[in-house]
Amino acid sequence: MRPMISHALLVDEEIEARAYQLEAVNTSLDSSTLLVLPTAMGKTAVQWMVIAETLRSSNGMALLIAPTNALVDQQHRGLERVMNLPENETIVKITGSIPPAKRKGFWGKHRIVVATPQVVRNDAIKGILDLSNVSLLVVDEAHRATGNAAVAQVGDLLINANNKATILGATASPGWNESAVEQVCEKLHLKGIHVRGSNEPMLKPYASNLDVEEIRVPVPNELREMARPLELWLEAIVDRERRLGHYLRSGIITIGGLNEAMSRVQQAIAREERMAYRSAGDLGMAIRLYNISNLLVCQGIAASREAMRRMNERLRQKEKGEKKLREFLEDPRIRNLQNELEKSDEIHSKVSFTRRVVRQEISRNPDGRMIIFANYRDTVTAIVSFIEDIPGVNATPFIGQSSRSGQDGMSHSEQINRLDAFRKGEYNVLVATSVGEEGLDIPRADLVLFYEPVGSEIRTIQRRGRTGRHDSGSVYVLIAQGTRDEGATAAAAKREEKMLIAIKRVKHKRYSFNPDLEMLSTFKVIKENEIIDASDFVIAERERLREELEPVDETPVEDVVAESKEEFPDIPPERRRRGGQSGLEEWY
Numbered sequence: 001m002r003p004m005i006s007h008a009l010l011v012d013e014e015i016e017a018r019a020y021q022l023e024a025v026n027t028s029l030d031s032s033t034l035l036v037l038p039t040a041m042g043k044t045a046v047q048w049m050v051i052a053e054t055l056r057s058s059n060g061m062a063l064l065i066a067p068t069n070a071l072v073d074q075q076h077r078g079l080e081r082v083m084n085l086p087e088n089e090t091i092v093k094i095t096g097s098i099p100p101a102k103r104k105g106f107w108g109k110h111r112i113v114v115a116t117p118q119v120v121r122n123d124a125i126k127g128i129l130d131l132s133n134v135s136l137l138v139v140d141e142a143h144r145a146t147g148n149a150a151v152a153q154v155g156d157l158l159i160n161a162n163n164k165a166t167i168l169g170a171t172a173s174p175g176w177n178e179s180a181v182e183q184v185c186e187k188l189h190l191k192g193i194h195v196r197g198s199n200e201p202m203l204k205p206y207a208s209n210l211d212v213e214e215i216r217v218p219v220p221n222e223l224r225e226m227a228r229p230l231e232l233w234l235e236a237i238v239d240r241e242r243r244l245g246h247y248l249r250s251g252i253i254t255i256g257g258l259n260e261a262m263s264r265v266q267q268a269i270a271r272e273e274r275m276a277y278r279s280a281g282d283l284g285m286a287i288r289l290y291n292i293s294n295l296l297v298c299q300g301i302a303a304s305r306e307a308m309r310r311m312n313e314r315l316r317q318k319e320k321g322e323k324k325l326r327e328f329l330e331d332p333r334i335r336n337l338q339n340e341l342e343k344s345d346e347i348h349s350k351v352s353f354t355r356r357v358v359r360q361e362i363s364r365n366p367d368g369r370m371i372i373f374a375n376y377r378d379t380v381t382a383i384v385s386f387i388e389d390i391p392g393v394n395a396t397p398f399i400g401q402s403s404r405s406g407q408d409g410m411s412h413s414e415q416i417n418r419l420d421a422f423r424k425g426e427y428n429v430l431v432a433t434s435v436g437e438e439g440l441d442i443p444r445a446d447l448v449l450f451y452e453p454v455g456s457e458i459r460t461i462q463r464r465g466r467t468g469r470h471d472s473g474s475v476y477v478l479i480a481q482g483t484r485d486e487g488a489t490a491a492a493a494k495r496e497e498k499m500l501i502a503i504k505r506v507k508h509k510r511y512s513f514n515p516d517l518e519m520l521s522t523f524k525v526i527k528e529n530e531i532i533d534a535s536d537f538v539i540a541e542r543e544r545l546r547e548e549l550e551p552v553d554e555t556p557v558e559d560v561v562a563e564s565k566e567e568f569p570d571i572p573p574e575r576r577r578r579g580g581q582s583g584l585e586e587w588y
Contacts, residue, residue, distance in 0.1 A: 003527035003537065009052040014082040015045050017525045019541030020202040022517075022534050025049045027194040029519040032167040034142065034185055036195040036503055039172040041203060044075070047138045048082055050168055053522060055085075055111055060135025060165075065117045065151060067141050069095050069401070069412040070419060075140065076114045083112065094119055097412050104128045117144075117151035124157045131161035142169030145187040146180070152187035159189050176499045181506045193507040197500055201545045212475040214489065217349040219297045219480050226340055229333045230293040237286040246279055254487075258287050281324050288328055292337075295376075298452055298480045300348025302382030305341040308334075310378070350451060350478045351386050357476060358429065361447050362392040368446040369422065372431045375452055383431045383451065395429040396422065450477040453489040 003017035020037075024046045027033050037043045051062045064079075066072045076093040083091060094106055094115040103119065107129045117139075123129035137158050139145060145152040158165050169188045174181045185193070198207045234253060241247040246264045249257035262283045268276035288311075295304045315325055328334060354372065361370055374380050380397045388395050398418055401409040410418065422430050479485040523534035 003525050005049065005534070006524040006526050006531065007049065007052050007056075007522060009056050009084050010049065011082050011084050012526065015048065017527070017534075017537060018042060018045075018206060019538045019545070020196055020200075020206075021046050021049070022520055022523065022538050023202075024194050024196075025053070025523070026517050026519045027192065028168045029053055029166075031191045032189055033169070034174065034181075034188070034190045034193045034195075035168060035170045036174060036193065037170075037172065038196075038198040038203070038207070041196075041198070041206060043170040043172070044078065044140075047140070047168060047170055048079065049523070051079070051112065051136060051138065052083065053519075054136040054166065056522065058135045061110070061133050062112050062136045062138065063120065063134050064112070064114045064138040064140065065120055065154060066114065067117065067144055067151070068415075069097070069116065070415045071140060072114050072116055073412075073416050074419075079112060079114065085111070095412065100126070100128060108133065117149070117154050121150045121153045121157065124154070124161075131158050131165075134158055134162060134165055137165060137167045139167065139169040139188060142171040142184055142188060143174045143180075145169065145184050155188040173499060174503065176502060178502045178505050181502050185506065193503060195500070195503050195507065201547045202541070205545065212477070214477045214479055215353060216479045216481050217353055219483060220347050220349065222347060223296050223300065226337060227293040227296040230289045230296075230337070233333060234286055234289040234293065237282050237289070241279060241283065241286075244275065244279060246283070252487075253290065254484075255287070255290060258283060258290060262287075284324055285328055294484050297483045298485050299374075299376070299379050300351060300382075301341055301344050301346045302385070303376060303379040306378035306381060307376070308338050308341060346382070346386065348480075350480065353478060354383065354449065354451065355387055355390065357447070357449060358387050358393060359390050362390065362428070365446060366392060367425070368428065369425075370429045370447045370449065372429065372449045372451060374431065374433060377433055379451060380431045380433055387429065393429055394427050395431055396427040398422075398430050398432040400433060446474070448475045450475070453477050453479060453485055 004013045005015040005017050005022075006012050021042050024035055024037065028035060028046065028050045035043060035046060037046075047064065051064070054060075054062055064075055066075055072093050072095055076091060079091050085091070089111050091112040091114070092106055092110045094103055094113060096116060096119055098106070098119075100123070103123060107113070107123065120129065124131050137154070139151060139155075142151075145155060155167060158167070167188050167190060169184065169190055171184075174184050181193075184190070196203055198204070238247050238253050238258075241261050246268075247257055247261040249260070262280070265276050265279045265283060269280060292304060292307060295307055311325065311329060315322060315329060329338075358370060361368060372383055374383060377397075377399050380399060384395045384397050387393055396418055398415070399410050401411060401415070418427070418430075421427050477489065479489055517535035517538055520534040520538070524531050525534050525537040527537065
C-alpha cells in the first residue's frame with residue numbers, strides 16, 4: 001500500500017506521499033519560491049498542499065493562475081476533488097468567457113480561485129479584484145512570466161497590493177540561460193529556487209522509463225525540386241540585404257537571422273532612410289519564402305498547400321488588399337508552385353512513418369493513447385486526414401482558441417470536451433499544436449510523436465512530458481534529413497543540457513533561508529495504517545534512497561606504481577568543479 005498525505009484541508013488518500021514533494025512544500029511555505037521539477041513528477045500536488053496549508057494558517061485567499069482555459073478547468077476539478085473545505089466555502093474558476101460585470105460578484109466570495117492571468121490582471125487594474133486579500137499566488141507554467149506578459153504583471157500587482165503575500169511559481173523548464181531564469185524570478189518576486197533533476201536519488205524511483213528515439217527520414221527529391229526556386233529567390237534577397245548591412249549572420253539562412261535583419265531595417269526606417277522601405281518589403285517576402293520552402297521539405301505537400309490556400313483567403317478578405325502579399329502570390333514561381341501543390345498527392349516520408357507507428361501502436365496496444373505534436377494547424381489537419389482510415393484509429397485535432405486567416409480555433413468548451421473524450425477513450429489519437437504542450441494531465445498517453453523537432457528546450461520538455469506520466473512511454477522525433485529540423489534538434493538538446501546549470505547558478509546567487517522540514521508540522525503520512533509525522537517520513541526516505549558511496553581503496557599510494565596512463569586515467573574537469581560551474585571547454 002502506497003503512503004498517503006494527510007492534512008486538515010486535504011482529502012485523505014488523494015495525494016501519494018513522496019518525500020521530494022514534501023521537501024518542495026517545506027521550501028515553498030517558507031518564502032516565495034520557483035519550483036522546478038521534471039514533467040509528471042507532481043508539481044501540481046505540491047501546489048495543492050501549499051494551498052491547503054496557507055488556507056489553514058491564514059484568513060486570506062489562495063489564487064491559482066494557469067495560462068489556458070483547459071488548464072484552469074483541470075486545476076479547478078483537481079482542487080474540488082482533493083480539498084476538504086467547509087460546506088460554506090467553494091472553489092471557483094474564472095476565465096474570459098465570463099463577462100467583467102458578472103466577474104465582479106465572484107471575487108471576494110471564495111477562498112480558492114483558479115483563473116487565467118489576463119482576467120486577474122484586467123480585473124485588478126479596473127478595481128474589480130482587490131489583491132490585498134490574496135495570501136498566496138500559485139503560478140502554473142511559471143516560465144511564461146517574461147516581458148510584459150499578463151502573468152508577469154500579476155506578480156507586480158500582487159506585491160504592490162500585499163507585499164507579505166507568498167508566490168509559488170511552478171514549471172518544468174524556466175529557461176536555458178541565467179537571464180531567462182532570473183527574469184522569471186524577478187517578475188514573480190521569487191526569493192528562492194527549489195530544483196530537482198530526474199536523476200537525483202529521491203526522484204529516481206518515481207521517474208517513468210521514457211524511450212526517446214530520433215528518426216531521420218529522407219526528403220523526396222520531388223519536394224526538394226519544388227522548393228529550389230523559392231530557395232534561389234530567398235538567397236538573392238538575403239545577398240542584397242547582406243550588402244546593405246542588414247543581414248549579418250554567416251552560413252545558412254535562418255529565421256533568426258531574418259528577424260534580426262528586419263529589426264535593423266525598422267530602426268533604419270525610424271531614421272528615415274529611404275532604402276530601408278524596400279528592404280522591409282523584401283525581408284517580409286524572404287520570411288514567406290523561408291517558411292514555405294521549409295514547410296515543403298520538412299512537412300510536405302498537404303501542409304504547404306493549406307498554407308498557400310490561407311494566404312489566398314487572407315488576400316480575398318482584405319478590401320484594399322495587401323500589396324506585398326499580392327505581389328508574392330502573383331509571381332510566376334509561386335503560381336507554378338500552387339498548381340503543383342493542388343494536383344499532387346502527399347509524398348513526404350514523414351507521412352508513411354507516422355502511419356506505420358500509429359498502426360503498430362494500435363496493434364500492440366488497442367486501448368492505448370497517442371499524441372502527435374505539430375507546429376502548424378495546417379499540419380494537424382493533414383495528419384488527421386492521413387491516419388483516420390487506419391483500422392482502430394479515432395483521431396481528433398486539438399488546437400488553440402484564436403482564429404487565424406479564416407481558420408476557426410476551438411472554443412474553451414470544445415477544448416475541455418475534446419480532452420475529456422480523449423481521457424475516456426472516445427478518441428485514441430490526439431493531434432495537437434503547442435496548446436497541448438503545457439501541463440495537460442493525460443495519464444495514458446503511451447506514445448508521443450513529434451512530427452518535427454522544436455528548437456525551444458521549454459517546448460521540447462513540455463511535449464516529451466505528455467507521455468510516461470504514470471508508466472513507461474515512448475517518444476519519436478521525426479527529423480527530415482538536410483533541413484532545419486536537424487538544427488532545431490541540436491539547438492533544443494544543447495539548451496536543455498544548459499538549463500539545470502543555469503538554474504543552479506541563479507539559485508547560488510539568491511539567498512533563501514530554508515528551515516529543514518519545520519514547515520511540515522501539520523502534515524501527516526498514512527503508511528501501512530500507521531500515521532507518522534511528514535518530517536519523519538522525509539528523513540526516513542532520505543536514508544532509504546541515499547546513494548551508497550563506493551568503497552574506499554585503502555591501498556597506500558606509495559606502494560602503487562602506475563604502469564600506464566590508461567591504468568589511472570585523469571579525473572575529468574567536470575567532476576572536479578562545483579555544480580553549475582562552466583569550464584573553458586564550454587567556450588569553444
